[in-house]
Amino acid sequence: MRASSIRLRPVLDELDRLQRFIRRFCERHGVTEVLRNRLQLACEEWFVNVVKHGFGGAAADSSVPPRITASFKLTSPGEVMIRLADNAPPFNPDDHPAPDLSLPAEQRPIGGLGVYLILKLASRHRYERVDGRNELTLYMTENAHRDHERENGEEPT
Amino acid sequence: MNLTVMPHGDIRIIRIEGRLDGITSPQLEQEILRLCEEGCHRLAFEMDALEYVSSAGLRVLLLAVKKTRAAGGRVALYGVGSAIREVLEISGFLSLFPVLATKEEAIDSLTQ
16 A cells, blocks of 8 residues: 545645645655655645635635545655645646746746746646546656656656 | 844844745744844845745745845845755746855855
């Protein structure tokens, strides 16, 4: 049994529970601190976005009970697959504009880095809208983050 | 997260211990706004005990840069570990302020 899931309520206070869950998963599976840090970072950015913009956004439908889940699976030593699912309005991270990192401090917008960090930290990723849910699958490894352009990750064969 | 502010002449050294995330970053934001209101515009962030930073923390660091520069001041970081450096690098933050090894170097860069 190398996979585990957590269901989260759409409030920011749940972040602490999510981070502790990831810590326990990593301890149980001998995941290194470097990889644990990346998992926690990607999951925080995703969760905060879903709570603030997904369920708190203008397009949110309050008649649908919020459902947010994060699942973790050790796919090989040193690689973790994360599947993040929520029933907030559609949000495809691949359509999200990348921030302009060449701007001087005065012109940098405050915020807008979260999605970019998620996609940079993953060695590959895939987004799908399935049955009214956003499903984002991330593969994270201990190796350095990717510095090439983002790709639409296909499920490995 | 634990914050300690230490004066060094006109400079304020801000030691951040623990995790700078979506939950704790408002605490640092309040501290920076308070220091700016008091007229402290040269800030050195001591980060050797910082374990984790997310975009919420980066947002506050950018705010510190904007606030201090608007008042003719500056920001420097020192003692940054590899996990934090990786996040700063991916986010293009290494060009926003000097990231130095020691407190002395940070103070030098802020007093020049």
